[in-house]
Structure formats: C-alpha cells, structure tokens
Amino acid sequence: xxxxxxxxxxGLRKTYxxxxxxxxxxxxxxxxDVPVGGVHGFLGPNGAGKTTTIRMLLGLIRADSGTMTVFxxxxxxxxxDVIGRVGAIVEQPKxxxxxxxxxxxxxxxxxxxxxxxxxxxxxxxxxxxDRADDRYKGYSLGMKQRLAIAATLxxxxxxxxxxxxxxxxxxxxxxxxxxxxxxxxxxGKTVLVSSHILAEVExxxxxxxxxxxxxxIASGSVADLIGAGAAGTVRVGIADVPRAQQVxxxxxxxxxxxxxxxxxxxxxxxxxxxxxxxxxxxFVDELVPVRVDLESVFLDLTAGRGPGTHAPPPEGExxxxxxxxxxx
Amino acid sequence: MSRLLRVELDRFASRTLIRLGVAxxxxxxxxxxxxxxxxxxxxxxxxxxxAKLYYEQALADWEANGEQYVEDCRAxxxxxxAASDDPAxxxxxxxxxxxxxxxxxxGGEPSFEGDTxxxxxPISLLxxxxxxxxxxxxxxxxxxxxxIGNWLTFAPRRVRVYLSKVLAAGLATIPVAAVGVGIVLAxxxxxxxxxxxxxxxxxxxxxxxxxxxxxxxxxxxxVAVIGAALGFLARHTAAVLGVVLAWLVLVEAxxxxxxxxxxxxxLALNVQAWVEGSAPYQLVECTVDESxxxxxxxxxxxxxxxxxxYVGVVALVVVAVALLxxxxxxxx
Numbered sequence: 001x002x003x004x005x006x007x008x009x010x011g012l013r014k015t016y017x018x019x020x021x022x023x024x025x026x027x028x029x030x031x032x033d034v035p036v037g038g039v040h041g042f043l044g045p046n047g048a049g050k051t052t053t054i055r056m057l058l059g060l061i062r063a064d065s066g067t068m069t070v071f072x073x074x075x076x077x078x079x080x081d082v083i084g085r086v087g088a089i090v091e092q093p094k095x096x097x098x099x100x101x102x103x104x105x106x107x108x109x110x111x112x113x114x115x116x117x118x119x120x121x122x123x124x125x126x127x128x129x130d131r132a133d134d135r136y137k138g139y140s141l142g143m144k145q146r147l148a149i150a151a152t153l154x155x156x157x158x159x160x161x162x163x164x165x166x167x168x169x170x171x172x173x174x175x176x177x178x179x180x181x182x183x184x185x186x187x188g189k190t191v192l193v194s195s196h197i198l199a200e201v202e203x204x205x206x207x208x209x210x211x212x213x214x215x216x217i218a219s220g221s222v223a224d225l226i227g228a229g230a231a232g233t234v235r236v237g238i239a240d241v242p243r244a245q246q247v248x249x250x251x252x253x254x255x256x257x258x259x260x261x262x263x264x265x266x267x268x269x270x271x272x273x274x275x276x277x278x279x280x281x282x283f284v285d286e287l288v289p290v291r292v293d294l295e296s297v298f299l300d301l302t303a304g305r306g307p308g309t310h311a312p313p314p315e316g317e318x319x320x321x322x323x324x325x326x327x328x
Numbered sequence: 329m330s331r332l333l334r335v336e337l338d339r340f341a342s343r344t345l346i347r348l349g350v351a352x353x354x355x356x357x358x359x360x361x362x363x364x365x366x367x368x369x370x371x372x373x374x375x376x377x378x379a380k381l382y383y384e385q386a387l388a389d390w391e392a393n394g395e396q397y398v399e400d401c402r403a404x405x406x407x408x409x410a411a412s413d414d415p416a417x418x419x420x421x422x423x424x425x426x427x428x429x430x431x432x433x434x435g436g437e438p439s440f441e442g443d444t445x446x447x448x449x450p451i452s453l454l455x456x457x458x459x460x461x462x463x464x465x466x467x468x469x470x471x472x473x474x475x476i477g478n479w480l481t482f483a484p485r486r487v488r489v490y491l492s493k494v495l496a497a498g499l500a501t502i503p504v505a506a507v508g509v510g511i512v513l514a515x516x517x518x519x520x521x522x523x524x525x526x527x528x529x530x531x532x533x534x535x536x537x538x539x540x541x542x543x544x545x546x547x548x549x550x551v552a553v554i555g556a557a558l559g560f561l562a563r564h565t566a567a568v569l570g571v572v573l574a575w576l577v578l579v580e581a582x583x584x585x586x587x588x589x590x591x592x593x594x595l596a597l598n599v600q601a602w603v604e605g606s607a608p609y610q611l612v613e614c615t616v617d618e619s620x621x622x623x624x625x626x627x628x629x630x631x632x633x634x635x636x637x638y639v640g641v642v643a644l645v646v647v648a649v650a651l652l653x654x655x656x657x658x659x660x
Binding site for chain 2: 055058059060061062076079080083086087088090092093094095096097098099103107108110111112113148151155
C-alpha cells in the first residue's frame with residue numbers, strides 16, 4: 001500500500017443481520033483511496049455505508065472481509081500504532097454528559113498522555129474557553145461539534161475524519177466548520193469529511209469519493225468530476241424560441257427548449273451560437289454556460305442506487321467505478 | 329494501562345450518580361451506628377421495672393400452671409406423632425419447658441463482639457448490591473451515552489480499556505467499603521466505650537466484628553468487578569439492575585426453593601459463608617429401612633473457603649466472558 005495515501009481500503013465488506021435474520025450489506029467490497037493532504041469528500045446518500053466505513057477504519061466495528069490501511073499501517077491490527085495521528089468525530093459527538101467540556105478533554109488528554117495544558121489551548125482554538133466549565137449536556141449542538149473538534153486537536157493529528165459534521169448546525173455553524181476543515185487542510189493535514197450535503201463539500205473539498213450502496217462509484221478531484229460530468233450546455237434566452245430552435249438545430253447541434261430558453265448541449269462555443277442566430281437576425285437576450293455542480297454529478301452517478309439494503313446489480317451488469325480524469 | 333486506570337479512577341470519583349450512591353451508603357452506615365448505640369446502652373430503670381413486672385407475672389403463671397403446660401405439650405406431641413407419617417419429625421421440645429428467667433425480659437448482656445457482628449451481617453448485603461449497581465452504571469453509562477466510541481478513538485486497545493475500567497471499579501470501591509464498615513465498627517466501639525458495657529477491646533476470634541468488617545471490605549471490590557463486567561455485557565444501568573434482580577428472584581429464590589440441592593451453589597449462601605465464616609443450610613434426607621422410609625432435616629454447612637473460592641470463580645468467569653464479548657462486539 002502506498003504511503004501517499006492517508007487511507008486505503010480494498011474489497012472492504014460489512015454485513016449486518018436484520019431482525020428477520022437476513023444479512024443486509026452495509027458496505028459491499030469498497031475500494032477507497034484518500035490521498036495525503038487536502039480535504040477529501042466522502043459522499044453518498046443516507047445509508048450508503050459512509051459511517052460504517054469510518055467505523056471500520058477506527059476499529060469500532062469489524063469488517064467481514066477486505067483490507068484497510070491508515071498511513072500505510074494495516075488496521076485494525078496496527079491501529080494502536082497509528083491512532084495518535086488520527087482524530088475523528090463519528091456522527092454526533094459523544095462525551096460524558098455530566099462532565100464539563102474541560103473535564104471531558106482533560107480525561108482524553110490524560111488518556112493519550114498529552115499535556116493537560118493543551119486543553120485550554122484547543123478550547124481557545126474552537127472558541128469554547130469561556131464555556132469550558134459548563135456541563136457538556138448544556139452545550140448547543142454547535143458547541144458540541146466544536147468540543148469534538150477540540151478533542152481531535154489534542155492529538156495534533158495528521159488525519160482528521162469528520163462524519164456528517166454539519167448535521168443539525170445553523171448556517172453560521174456550517175460555515176464555521178467548513179472554515180475549520182479548510183484551515184486544517186491548509187496547515188498540511190488530511191481531512192476526510194463524509195456528507196450527503198453536496199454543496200458544503202463542493203465548497204471545501206479538493207478530492208471526493210462517491211459511494212452508493214457500499215460501493216465506490218466515482219472518485220477524483222472535484223474539478224475533474226465536475227468537468228467529466230459537464231456536457232458543455234449553454235442556455236440561450238431569446239424572444240422567438242421556436243425559430244431559434246430551428247436555426248440552431250439546422251447547425252447539427254442538440255437543442256432542447258426549456259420554457260423561454262433553449263439549452264444547447266455538446267460543448268458548442270457561445271460565440272458560434274450568437275453567430276448562427278445573428279445571421280438569421282435573431283438576437284439573444286441572455287447567453288449563459290450552464291455550470292455543472294457536484295450535486296448534478298452526484299445525482300447522475302447515484303441514479304437508481306437509492307438508500308436501503310444493498311441489492312447486487314442484475315446478472316451480467318457491471319458498474320465500474322468512475323474515475324475522473326480517466327478516459328470515459 | 330496505569331494511565332488509563334488513573335483516568336478511570338478520576339471518572340469514577342467524578343460521577344454524580346456514584347457520589348450520590350456513596351453518600352447513601354455512608355448514611356445507611358450511620359443509621360447502623362444508631363442501632364449500635366441502642367444495643368450498647370444498658371436498660372433504663374423504667375425498662376428494668378417493666379421487665380421485672382412481666383417476669384413476676386410469668387413466674388406466677390408458671391408456678392400455678394407449669395406442670396399442666398408440660399403435660400398438655402406431651403399429650404399434643406404424642407397425638408401428632410400418632411397421626412404423622414414420619415413421627416421422628418414431630419418434636420415440640422416439651423422437655424425444655426422450664427420456669428421463666430428474668431434475663432428473658434431484660435435482653436442479653438450487651439456485647440461489642442456479638443452485637444457488632446450482628447450489625448455488620450446485614451450491612452454486608454449493602455456492600456454486595458451497591459458496588460454491583462454503582463460499578464455497573466459506571467461502565468454501562470458509557471455505552472448508553474455512546475461516549476465509549478469516542479473513547480476508543482483515543483484508546484483503541486480494547487483489552488486495556490476493559491481492564492482499566494474493571495480495575496478502577498474494583499479499586500475505587502475499597503475505600504468506600506473501608507469507610508462504610510469503619511463507621512459502623514468505630515461507632516459501635518464508641519458506643520460500648522461510652523456506656524462501659526460489654527468487652528470493648530477487639531477480640532481475636534475469626535468471628536469477631538473486625539474480621540467480618542475486613543471480609544466485607546475484601547468482598548466489595550470483587551462484586552464491583554462483577555458489576556463492571558455486567559455493565560460491559562448489559563450496556564445499560566437498568567439492564568444491569570434487571571440482571572441482578574432476575575438472578576435474585578429466579579435463581580436464588582425460585583429455583584433454589586424448587587431444587588433444594590442447589591443451595592450450596594447459590595451466590596447468596598456463599599457470600600454469607602465468606603462474610604460470617606460459614607453458612608448453614610438444611611436438606612431433607614430420607615433413608616429406607618425395615619420399618620419403611622424415614623426422612624429428617626439435616627444441617628449442612630458451607631465453609632468460608634468454599635464461599636471465597638465460589639465468589640472468586642464467579643467473578644473470574646463473568647469478567648472473562650465480558651472481556652471476550654467486548655473485544656469482539658461492534659461499538660456503534
């Protein structure tokens with residue numbers, strides 16, 4: 001396994017037995033690579049297997065089969081050797097509710113032999129110093145998240161894993177967490193953030209992996225994935241839509257009406273569109289290249305792979321993972 | 329490991345529920361001291377006068393009717409023997425019927441050794457149940473709040489995590505038990521000193537209150553360890569309580585009442601044997617001879633050694649099973 005990778009999994013599989021005794025696949029042979037450095041978005045719909053994967057990486061649950069490495073160390077076998085480099089928040093932060101934020105962090109610091117003087121430093125880093133002696137159960141959700149981030153910082157980790165970190169946060173809290181993740185990555189840390197909210201990941205992630213039903217369906221840089229998903233559509237606003245559709249269609253371009261607009265697919269240059277229309281004395285009101293966002297790519301890739309138990313593709317059907325940047 | 333142990337001891341001492349539980353234990357021990365003062369105090373003049381009055385009435389009655397009482401008793405015994413399938417079991421103790429004595433109304437002579445031992449025996453039940461529940465809640469709260477998952481991302485070696493929590497529960501219980509029985513012992517000793525009754529110097533006999541107290545202090549951490557292990561298995565304080573209650577009702581009460589031969593293998597009797605030095609139990613044993621089958625109740629005794637070994641083995645088994653389960657179980 002390459003040490004250029006912060007995390008690598010191969011054929012990772014986890015099944016659960018449901019109440020009726022049937023096996024449900026949570027993660028079905030996942031191959032995941034998270035490069036060292038930057039923010040890596042770990043995306044997928046609810047029930048795709050993101051949290052299960054993270055829990056397996058952290059040794060909280062056992063994989064049925066497959067291999068995992070963190071910074072080149074096989075986990076869970078060598079997890080104790082590498083856990084000091086990993087800080088993680090899995091789902092909602094969980095601390096001792098009747099202890100203060102400071103008491104909770106002090107115990108964690110003592111457990112990993114970190115100086116207890118570091119507690120106030122990390123509390124200050126996340127803006128919780130003035131509420132440090134309040135009981136954890138009195139904290140708001142945002143404060144709990146910030147305390148959890150402070151806890152991860154006690155280790156000064158090289159890899160931070162945030163599982164759905166903005167769940168339940170207000171817009172200000174979401175922005176704050178996003179800023180924290182970006183800041184950590186800019187300091188050379190690797191941040192793995194799992195989410196089903198694409199917009200928040202798109203703004204902060206450098207690379208992403210998209211999973212559905214426990215399988216990787218795409219991975220690569222955000223820019224490449226958006227580029228690969230983009231069809232180069234241009235939206236044309238024009239008064240005489242039917243005639244403009246005829247003119248542009250006559251050029252051999254794919255043209256679709258959408259209300260008072262026309263959508264021209266196929267990466268046609270906007271200048272060519274204005275030239276063709278102007279030649280017929282049709283003048284555009286608006287000409288906008290349609291920006292393909294990560295959400296569109298995500299929805300395209302996960303279409304028909306909704307949440308719930310894993311169902312293998314029909315016999316003979318093969319769904320290879322889509323790697324951005326590769327010929328497709 | 330020692331680092332984790334220190335953190336767990338700190339957490340044990342900081343939990344509100346445990347602090348309340350310890351306070352309750354110490355309050356109950358203080359109530360026991362009140363009983364000790366009551367036992368140590370000699371009867372007042374009014375109590376002595378009352379006792380003398382009752383004694384004289386009883387003596388007068390005995391002198392007038394005593395012989396008749398004995399005759400009636402023997403007649404009833406003979407009649408019941410004749411009607412019984414097993415006459416050997418009918419014994420009304422008519423020969424032991426004697427004239428009343430004043431001491432019967434005054435109560436026995438106060439004794440530091442006897443009275444304090446009698447006081448410590450029920451207190452031992454407190455130091456069995458309370459450590460199980462407090463240690464169980466200490467561990468299970470981590471599962472019910474989900475904080476164990478966070479903890480394992482800092483300390484992933486599960487065996488060490490497990491041992492640190494179980495050992496912390498055991499070690500933290502020792503001072504609580506020592507202070508609790510110490511309060512009873514010291515309070516009782518002070519009472520006997522104050523009233524100048526009984527033998528105030530601690531006797532050396534194994535049944536002495538000091539030795540009983542020491543055995544309670546030794547027992548408390550063992551049951552706390554069992555409680556902590558149950559916490560790992562049940563993962564909720566209410567579930568730990570349910571397991572303990574279910575065991576007491578289903579096994580120690582119903583099953584043992586149904587199959588009397590199981591008595592020497594009950595936790596309650598073996599704990600009693602350890603604390604009190606021995607624990608008697610009765611079994612009905614029947615023999616068949618020429619005259620037919622005859623049954624009689626025979627007393628057996630569980631030794632202190634058996635009690636110690638039994639409790640130790642139960643603790644080891646529960647701790648080992650919980651460790652195996654915790655090592656393999658998913659934490660979600």
